[in-house]
Amino acid sequence: MKKTLQLIVLYIFMATSIMAQVIVGTDPMPKNAILEEFTGIHCVYCPQGHVIAQGILDNNPGRAFTIAIHQGSFAVPGAGEPDFRTIFGNAIAGQTGLTGYPSGTVNRHVFSGANTILGRGSWVAACNIIMQQTSPVNIGLTSDYDPFTRRLTINVELYYTSDGLASTNNLNIALIQDSIYGPQTGGNAGNNYLHMHMLRHLITGQWGELVSPTTAGSFISRSYTYDVPEAYNNIPAIVQNMKVVAFVARDNQEILTGVGVDAIGGTNFDIGEMTSAEPTIKRGFDGFETNFTVEANSNIGGSQPFEIKLETESHPADWQTTFIIDGEEYTNLAVVNLIKDEPKPITVKVVPGNSPGFPTYTLKMKSVNYSSAPAKQIKVAAVAGVTDLVVNATGGPEAAMHQDVYLNALEASGITSYAVANADVMSDMVNFNAYHDVFNIWMNVAWTFPSLTDGQAEALMTFMDAGHNVFIAGQDIGWDIMSGVSGSNGTPVTQDFYTNYLKAIYVADGSSVNNKLTANPDDQIFGQVAQSNIVDVYGGNMYPDEINAGAGADIIFHYNTNAKNAAIRYESDTYRSIYFGIGLEMLSNIEIANEVIGLSRLWLTDLMVGVEYEQAMKTLMSDQNYPNPAGDFTYIKTTEAAMGGYIEIYNLSGGRVVNQAIGNSLLNRVDLSELSNGMYTYRIISGSNVSEAKKLTIIR
Secondary structure (H helix, E strand, C coil), X not given: CCCCCCCCCCXXXXXXXXXXXXXXXXXXXXXXXXXXXXXXXXXXXXXXHHHHHHHHHHHCCCCEEEEEXXXXXXXXXXXXXXXXXXXXXXXXXXXXXXXXXXEEEECCCCCECCXXXXXXXXXXXXXHHHHCCECCEEEEEEEEEECCCCEEEEEEEEEECCXXXXXXXXXXXXXXXXXXXXXXXXXXXXXXXXXXXXXXXXXXXXXXXXXXXXXXXXXXXXXXXXXXXXXXXXXXXXXXXXXXXXXXXXXXXXXXXXXXXXXXXXXXXCCEEEECCCCCEEECCCCCCEEEEEEEEECXXXXXXXXXXXXXXXXXXXXXXXXXXXXXXXXXXXXXXXXXXXXXXXXXXXXXXXXXXXXXXXXXXXXXXXXXXXXXXXXXXXXXXXXXXXXXXXXXXXXXXXXXXXXXXXXXXXXXXXXXXXXXXXXXXXXXXXXCCCCEEEEEEECCCCCCCHHHHHHHHHHHHCCCEEEEEECCHHHHHHCCCCCCCCCHHHHHHHHHHCCEEEEECCCCCCCEEEECCCCCCCCCCCCEEECCCCCCCCCCCEEEECCCCEXXXXXXXXCEEEEEEEECCXXXXXXXXXXXHHECCHHHXXXXXXHHHHHHXXXXXXXXXXXXXXXXXXXXXXXXXXXXXXXXXXXXXXXXXXXXXXXXXXXXXXXXXXXXXXXXXXXXXXXXXXXXXEEEEECCEECXXXXXXXCC
């Protein structure tokens, strides 16, 4: 390695000195996540870790980076096999407390206990925690490559927005390589498994190089050159497939933040940002505009041209989407000039059609003159016409892999008003009050960890408190939330959801002995469902949770005989819930899975079939109660302004027979079981505001 080193320290970063700063920004920034993944070619479950790591990168572009370290006994090559190990791996692993593979550390941080090591089920949650924190240091990074000399030139700039936890920090630069084909046990690809993010070399040595001072306002610039060899351990070093990852650590542990760029022409130069001061998820209505206001702000001096591009995901064909800049409307791409620190308003206009949907729209800004700098983006989404939302857990790829179990079953039940989202998007939907037309959430946990984050559990509880229903199914939900053993992820928040909202009691981590799902014959809803085998779909990992029903809940399914319980249902004053200790993808009989979901849908929605349910939604959107004529109940839609008010029902003699408080829900289920058949009127009262009276008929 050849290295040139330049050190510039500015204790006070005056305006006259800013010209020396080329790459790094000076505003406080959130931490980025650095996942160091310990893996090996003979590790059966390492491919699952690889998928989880890739999912983290896909869901957090520019915010998370993976370094795959082949190390330990599983990485030892057999005769004729490639050697993916480095001289650095054992020392890095040695300080983690590593006991099994695949494992990893996230920013070398201790999340619980005494060690930094985490099982693959904890990586997603750990990355999310890190990325919500503010970094004391910003990192600017560029990398250039001379193909004739194979020399990399790497420039790093650090700017401390606050003190860096220690008087000196360690600057680390890792060279990683993608797309290396080789053997992998459990990868189902023989010797052609695609290895990604593989550590090839640490350019700054085992633990990096010391930098100081680390006090707020300090600016440090360093430059390195590194001659890339033709191969590492006889494995070709293809620079076109390489990235440079730079990270700053407090010492050998506790990474403060990190960034990554392509080895050839890479830069993380901060071109600006796209922001929104309003909710980024909103309710939409058929034929009506839903507008999102976004601001694009340049960080480049003077007036600079930028490409503004709108990309769509899961966009129904009869929905319309455009964006507006300076009065001009565009469908896909615009080029506009932005002046530094003068935000440009952009309106994203979404007009839903008749088709239900929950599409996502990504608005990107890219510098024309600095085309190698990473684009900045913001996502917005509209939900319209959706009564049933299939929500995939974010703790691993298994949930999304099995979402079709729910989608196909809803279709088979005649339900077409459904959409799909992940659990984080669901949380945002609830937090932004865009959920009120969604009656049911189908929480597809499958076999992922953590099964729920605190934010996701809080969103589900808000959803249920507002009168909406939840179906949740997955292997090891109870174990993960309630067992308290090493590797589980329970918190007071998720335990509150499990115990007080699902009304579930965790009994034991099941085994492959629990291999048949048998209906409780005494249950009025599910009692006639035929038995189905429960099969191992997770490569030798079969742990059907054994559960009991808490106060007020009913057992609806057993394992094998009635000795152990598999599923419960619960009805409160405001919501209904169903909880399965297995994922429905584990049922061998797809017809039984369809029947379970179909019956669940009927019970969650008071036995309304798909056509009736969609009609109910249309009726409620017109502000008339549904059903009308009603039986023992009806739904009355209110507005946000009515929250805290009352629904009053009067008989024809003018006597008030119902006075029901309106909570935080826009959809209110009103019990009519004590009223006689006949004609009534109802009105909404909130403070001094009184709605018009509407007619209500009860016929049983």
